[in-house]
Amino acid sequence: MTKLALTAHRSPALRLPRLLAGISYYDIASLRDHEERYGPLPLWGTSGRRRPGRLIDVVDASGLTGRGGGGFPTGRKMRSVAAGPGGAVVVANGAEGEPASCKDRLLLTRLPHTVLDGITLAAHAVRARSAYLCIHGQETELRDALEHALAERRAVGLDPVPIQLRGIPGRYVASEQSAIVQYLNDGPAKPTFSPPRPHQRGVGGRPTLVNNVETLAHLALIARYGDRWFRGAGLPAAPGSALVTVSGAVRRPGVYEIQPGSSCGLAETARVIRYLADENAGQCGPCMFGLPALADAMADLAYQGCTGRAAERVATLAGLVDGRGACRHPDGAVQLARSALRAFEADVRRHDQRGPCPAAARPPLLPVPGEADWDWA
Amino acid sequence: MVIDLHGPGLWYTTRAAGLVTLLLLTASVLLGVMTAGRLSSERWPRFLTAGLHRNISLLALVFLTLHVGTTELDTFVSIPVIAVFVPFAAAYKTFWLGLGAIASDLLLALLATSLLRNRLGYRLWRCVHWVAYACWPIGLAHGLGTGTDRATTWVFTLTVGCAAAVAAAATWRLVTAMRLGAR
Amino acid sequence: MSYELRVNPIACDGHGLCAELLPEVIELDPWGYPILISAEVPPGLTEHAKRAAAACPTLALLVGKATGERG
Numbered sequence: 001m002t003k004l005a006l007t008a009h010r011s012p013a014l015r016l017p018r019l020l021a022g023i024s025y026y027d028i029a030s031l032r033d034h035e036e037r038y039g040p041l042p043l044w045g046t047s048g049r050r051r052p053g054r055l056i057d058v059v060d061a062s063g064l065t066g067r068g069g070g071g072f073p074t075g076r077k078m079r080s081v082a083a084g085p086g087g088a089v090v091v092a093n094g095a096e097g098e099p100a101s102c103k104d105r106l107l108l109t110r111l112p113h114t115v116l117d118g119i120t121l122a123a124h125a126v127r128a129r130s131a132y133l134c135i136h137g138q139e140t141e142l143r144d145a146l147e148h149a150l151a152e153r154r155a156v157g158l159d160p161v162p163i164q165l166r167g168i169p170g171r172y173v174a175s176e177q178s179a180i181v182q183y184l185n186d187g188p189a190k191p192t193f194s195p196p197r198p199h200q201r202g203v204g205g206r207p208t209l210v211n212n213v214e215t216l217a218h219l220a221l222i223a224r225y226g227d228r229w230f231r232g233a234g235l236p237a238a239p240g241s242a243l244v245t246v247s248g249a250v251r252r253p254g255v256y257e258i259q260p261g262s263s264c265g266l267a268e269t270a271r272v273i274r275y276l277a278d279e280n281a282g283q284c285g286p287c288m289f290g291l292p293a294l295a296d297a298m299a300d301l302a303y304q305g306c307t308g309r310a311a312e313r314v315a316t317l318a319g320l321v322d323g324r325g326a327c328r329h330p331d332g333a334v335q336l337a338r339s340a341l342r343a344f345e346a347d348v349r350r351h352d353q354r355g356p357c358p359a360a361a362r363p364p365l366l367p368v369p370g371e372a373d374w375d376w377a
Numbered sequence: 378m379v380i381d382l383h384g385p386g387l388w389y390t391t392r393a394a395g396l397v398t399l400l401l402l403t404a405s406v407l408l409g410v411m412t413a414g415r416l417s418s419e420r421w422p423r424f425l426t427a428g429l430h431r432n433i434s435l436l437a438l439v440f441l442t443l444h445v446g447t448t449e450l451d452t453f454v455s456i457p458v459i460a461v462f463v464p465f466a467a468a469y470k471t472f473w474l475g476l477g478a479i480a481s482d483l484l485l486a487l488l489a490t491s492l493l494r495n496r497l498g499y500r501l502w503r504c505v506h507w508v509a510y511a512c513w514p515i516g517l518a519h520g521l522g523t524g525t526d527r528a529t530t531w532v533f534t535l536t537v538g539c540a541a542a543v544a545a546a547a548t549w550r551l552v553t554a555m556r557l558g559a560r
Numbered sequence: 561m562s563y564e565l566r567v568n569p570i571a572c573d574g575h576g577l578c579a580e581l582l583p584e585v586i587e588l589d590p591w592g593y594p595i596l597i598s599a600e601v602p603p604g605l606t607e608h609a610k611r612a613a614a615a616c617p618t619l620a621l622l623v624g625k626a627t628g629e630r631g
Contacts (some may be wrong), residue, residue, distance in 0.1 A: 163613035285593035293590075322630055326569045412617060416577060424577045424615050499571065500618040 001203050004173040016233060017257045019217055023110050028145055031152040034113035041117050041158060042223050044123055054225055056082060062227035064219065068093055068177075068212025068225040074219065077209060081199045082209030083128045088128040090161075091184065091203065092119045094135045094142070094169050094213040095175035103243035104213050106255045108135070108142055111217070112149035116163060118216025121223045123161045126209055130161065134180050137167030157258040186269035192322075214243055231254050234259045264359035266302040266347055269340040273298050276333040287330045290321035297338060303361055311341060387451040396443035396532065399520055401437035402403045402484075403539040405430055406513050410546040414553060431491070436486060443483060464471030480516035534550065561602040562626040563609060567594050572620035581612040600626060 021136055022037055030036075049059030081088050092115065096104040107115055116133070148233045153159055166184065167173050174189035181202045183189040202208025209282070211219075218240060222230050232240040239258075247253045267375045270329050277291035294317040300311035325331070341348055347357065408430035417423045445461050454473065460467035462482060465475035487509040494502045500546060565585065572629040574592035584605060587595045601609045601623065 221568070285572060285574045285591055286569065286589060289591035289593075320595075324569060324589075324593070324595070412575075420575075422580045424574060424580045427615055428578060445579065494619065495614065502619075 011361065016259070018221060018233070018290075019107070019111070019114065019214070019243065020255075020257045023106075026232070028109065028149065029113060029159075030113050031149070031156070038114070038117075038221070038224060040117060040155075041120065041159075043121065052085060052127060053082060053176070055121060055219075057226050059125075059219060060220060060227075062230040063236075065214065065238075066212055066232065067214035067242055068220065069098075069296075074211065074215055075212070077199055079124055080206040080265040081128075081183060081209040084200070086127060087206050088123075088126045088127065089206050089208040090119055090123045090128045090131045091177075091198075091208055091209055091210045092131070092133045092213050092216050093175060093177060093180060094133055095180070096136075097175035097370040097372050098173045100247050101245045102347075103245050103255045105139075107140065107213055107217055109145045112146055113153075114217040114220050115213045116149060116153060116159070117220035117223075118211075118213075118218070119160065119163050119279055119369045120159045120212065122209060122216060128161055128209070129206075130182060131159070131163045132166050132176075133163050134168050134184075136142070136170045136175070137346050138170050139250060140166075143167065158333060161170070180210065181208055195290065200204055207256070216248060237358060264302060264357055265350060266340060267356075267360040269344075270295065270298040270302040273333050273337060276329070276336075281327075284325040284330075285323050286324035290317060290324070291333055293317050294321060294337060298340075301348065301351055303356050306353070306355045308352050310351050312347045314341060318364055387447045388453065391451065392449040393446055394440045394447060395520060396535065398437050398440045398444055399516060399536070401433055401440060402513050402516055403543060405434045405437060406543050407546050408433065410550050414550055425495050434484075434488060434491075438484065445481065449474065470523050473519055476519035476522065480512050480519055483512035483515070487512065505541060562603070562622050563606055564599050564626040565596055565601055565609060566599070566622045566624070567596060567622045569593075571618045573618050575579050577615045578612045578615065578621045581615055582606065582608050582622070594621070599623070 012220050017023075026086045033044065036372055055237055056075055056078045059078060060073075062075070064074040064201070065071045065075075066074060069093075070094040094115070096102070099100050119131050119133060122128070133146065135146070138260050143165065150163060150165065154162070168180060168183050172177055174183065176191045177198055178192040179189045181198045184203045198210050200207060200209070218230070234240045236261075241257050242259070243255055243257055245255050273291070274295040277295040278286045280291055294314065297310065297313040297317050301306075301314055314337055318337050321330045322334045323331055350357065351360075386427060393420055411426045412423070416422065417426065428548055448456060449458060449461070454469050456467045456469060460478060462478060464478040464482075465471050467474045468479070486505055490497055490502050490505045517536065517540060561566050572593060574588075576592050576594070578594050579586045579588045582605065584602060585597050587597060589595055607625075609623050613619075613623045
């Protein structure tokens with residue numbers, strides 16, 4: 001039985017939460033709750049004034065990218081599916097394969113109608129004739145919650161294209177998009193060689209739009225509030241908000257709605273190392289001189305870069321300082337620096353060659369104490 | 378060789394040895410400042426400065442012994458042996474000779490603690506070394522006060538030269554230390 | 561009889577005499593502080609190691625009998 005800690009990141013200035021607004025700890029949001037909060041399903045084209053493709057333009061303009069890990073521009077994917085010979089398929093991927101991740105589960109069990117709206121809107125936009133929502137077959141709790149929600153919608157004839165709930169095998173790679181497509185084609189739930197990709201030939205040989213359920217949930221809100229609203233959060237290069245699961249040795253594990261790229265790992269590391277450097281006892285030369293130099297090098301990598309040598313300098317200084325103090329203080333800073341170089345490897349390369357990412361200029365995230373008391377007594 | 382205990386030979390030796398001691402001690406102080414100030418170059422390594430500082434101090438002791446020894450042997454003025462070590466115990470030029478005794482004691486303490494540094498530990502050695510900074514100015518004063526050559530120009534010039542050198546070195550050391558902070 | 565070298569990093573003031581007197585084993589970092597290339601005194605260099613330890617102005621370099629224990 002998985003336990004969920006439900007916390008929405010509340011930050012009035014940034015207009016979050018969005019997806020998680022009004023989420024209830026215990027209850028599934030019913031169709032009525034959903035419509036009360038967000039209004040009715042804005043299926044465009046019913047008045048004849050808007051064509052189905054209009055939503056694709058809006059999604060394009062919003063800059064929404066896949067929230068299943070791929071990060072592919074959603075508008076572009078929808079456009080290529082819609083451009084196919086017709087009779088498209090929409091597949092919502094709710095099979096959250098990542099063991100520590102529960103953001104999709106959260107959406108599907110507490111806010112299913114947001115996701116289901118997204119499926120219907122996407123189906124309409126790409127002129128799909130079938131729609132599937134896939135979850136791992138053994139997730140009975142999920143299945144029950146979703147069947148209930150689907151029943152609510154069927155009762156009022158909400159979805160022109162009925163959404164079919166499908167259970168797929170529980171293996172990790174079974175939730176990969178081509179594996180799902182192959183499974184829906186009555187094959188094994190294993191990834192296939194591409195080409196063709198699902199958007200070209202997928203379920204039943206038809207152009208298939210495969211999207212993560214969170215992506216479709218965002219789409220449901222974009223359809224209501226527009227692309228400019230979506231871009232009101234996040235960065236120009238990474239607009240909108242995203243759900244992340246925070247677990248492990250943290251004080252408040254749970255699913256958080258954040259703005260992607262809200263902190264640069266290298267910048268945060270540089271700040272912590274600067275603090276550690278300032279906190280040296282002033283007794284041992286390698287620590288007194290080496291840690292500030294390490295902090296400078298880390299700051300250079302995080303905020304300047306472009307020399308192609310900043311990362312190397314961090315590594316060299318780390319090696320010089322390691323183990324040469326009377327206590328383990330410098331060792332701790334070295335470990336932090338080295339693990340940052342490993343964990344943010346991609347960022348390191350980009351910073352080194354092209355300079356800092358926009359996230360480095362954002363307000364700091366980690367709490368680093370200001371002026372220390374300088375009390376040695 | 379017969380030492381003429383009555384003639385001026387011993388007296389000249391005393392004065393000469395005293396002057397050389399002053400010169401050597403001055404050199405030692407300058408080398409000490411160089412050590413602390415980490416003055417060195419490609420051709421002049423730091424261990425050379427440190428080694429010279431040590432050896433010149435030891436050499437100063439040799440000449441000090443000669444200076445004191447010849448004073449004792451000289452029968453022109455009677456100075457009890459005790460006055461060599463205990464300040465102000467002599468009747469002749471009590472104050473100025475007393476300064477000499479103080480300076481000698483300090484030098485002996487310096488050398489003893491330095492040679493036994495490994496066993497005594499750094500802190501004790503450092504403490505004595507600081508106190509013993511007084512050795513040089515007291516010795517200089519002793520020379521000016523007791524020396525019968527003070528009226529001689531070249532001796533006076535030499536003394537002033539030593540004082541100027543140490544003053545300059547001390548100033549340099551203070552200025553650089555303030556600028557660099559810890560070092 | 562083998563000896564091992566240790567630096568007391570608190571006492572060390574970066575004078576650097578040790579690196580001059582025992583360059584085979586001691587190098588200086590960019591700030592003038594000693595890096596021990598090996599903790600063990602190579603055979604034949606024992607006297608040099610002892611001289612280096614004696615020459616240290618702050619007695620920060622220590623030469624002791626090898627215990628085989630990590631400091």
